[in-house]
Amino acid sequence: MLSTWTITLFLLGAASAKEICFNDLGCFSDLEPWAGTVIRPLKVLPWSPEKIGTRFLLYTNENPNNFQTLLPSDSSTIEASNFRTDRKTRFIIHGFIDKGDENWVLDMCKNMFQVEEVNCICVDWKKGSQTSYTQAANNVRVVGAQVAQMIGILSTDYNYSPSQVHLIGHSLGAHAAGEAGSRTPGLGRITGLDPVEASFEGTPEEVRLDPSDAVFVDVIHTDAAPLIPFLGFGTKQQLGHIDFFPNGGEEMPGCKKNALSQIVDLDGIWEGTRDFVACNHLRSYKYYSESILNPDGFAAYPCTSYRAFKSNKCFPCPDEGCPQMGHYADKFASKLSGEPQKFFLNTGESSKFARWRYGVSVTLSGRTITGQIKVALFGDQGNTRQYDIFRGLIMAGSTHSNEFDAELDIGTIEKVKFLWNNNVINPTFPRVGAAQITVQKGEEKTVHTFCSEETVREDVLLTLLPC
Secondary structure, X not given: OOOOEEEEEEEEOOEEEEEEEEOOOEEEEOOOOOOOOOOOOOOOOOOOHHHHOOEEEEEOOOOOOOOEEEEOOEOHHHHOOOOOOOOEEXXXXXXXXXXXXXXXXXXXXXXXXXXXXXXXXXXXXXXXXXXXXXXXXXXXXXXXXXXXHHHHHHHHHHOOOHHHEEEEEEOHHHHHHHHHHHOOOOOOEEEEEOOEOOOOOOOOOOOOOOHHHOOEEEEEOXXXXXXXXXXXXXXXXXXXXXXXXXXXXOOOOOOOOOHHHHHHHOOHHHHHHHHHHOHHHXXXXXXXXXXXXXXXXXXXXXXXXXHHHHOOXXXXXXXXXXXXXXXXXXXXXXXXXXXXXXXXXXOOOOOOOOOEEEEEEEEEEEOOEXXXXXXXXXXXXXXOOOEEEEEEEXXXXXXXXXXXXXXXXXXXXXXXXXXXXXXOOOOOOOEEEEEEEEEEEOOOOOOEEEEOOOOEEOOOOEEEEEO
């Protein structure tokens, strides 16, 4: 495929600009905005395709465990493979210091095979990613061009529409997907999994992933704290039509463990240290992979900020509904307004990450006393644990509300259990009750009402039934 390359020199005052050209892929220069800027000060050209060694590894429902290698330079490899033109094609592009035959990439394909028939192509560019960061950040330009070339071959030789193609890129791979999309008119979708910040945040659109790179671009931010001093690898900049900020987008629950505990959890020292140092950054692909098997477990709410979301100001979903972060985000594409939107949600600390958000209001009865009230929901698909609704002065007739993220979808809500306590020995044995409890699931408009005329002593469960 590669061939000849040429280097053209231009004189710009005392500095020289370089350009490197590869047959079929075009030319790449170190002129602005690719280099010589505040964000990208170093003049670095991408490596040649041979040196990067990009491989396209095809897994399908027929070969879920062993890949078939597709060569853009030899379309007979596509002809002889299990690639099917009546299926969607999803490319997974890894990031810095990663590789395309990593477990997480194959696991993502395997999750897809459980819910759809699909061509799952892992883009392995490990030789080009396992180098200095600045070099790898420039190598993605060639990788993106190679992905676009492969899509072009599928389109030209097999009449396969780019609208059927979905690029999923993690870290640097998200920007490689952007490069591929900018070269592919009508590309269906790009998902950016924590697109990397360094050398990309604040650059012009041609350098980074942006909404013009595909018909629908969705982005998951999990490590958006500043690189200095917090070592946040991901960008906080909105890059898609919709940008998801799970848990606020900076610190993921479960990522505060010490390094040793992570190493014990995982296979080998390298895996352990990698997962510790980059835990937030890696969460993005873990959330996406789990979202494939949980079509309604990652509902995300439009909100001005995570602070507002945590303050219960963004519930329930608006009339147009809420998008699902991850695999099924494209079902929301038709409901988008013109402006890019931010969405927030919470996840679990470890697998399983999916959560279902409920809003609860409790109207109290009985004695006036200080204490706390908790509620558990029971449905036809299971029940939640007890969640705190209120702490403070418990007064008859007062109403207190809260939202929480349950570990399961309980289905149709059948009853609610109420509990109160104040952990103070009181010889009068005061009794408190819940005259009414309303419950709403975040994605639904229906408000369910439960009632009781009873009161109970501390730490005694009160069951409320539909009124």
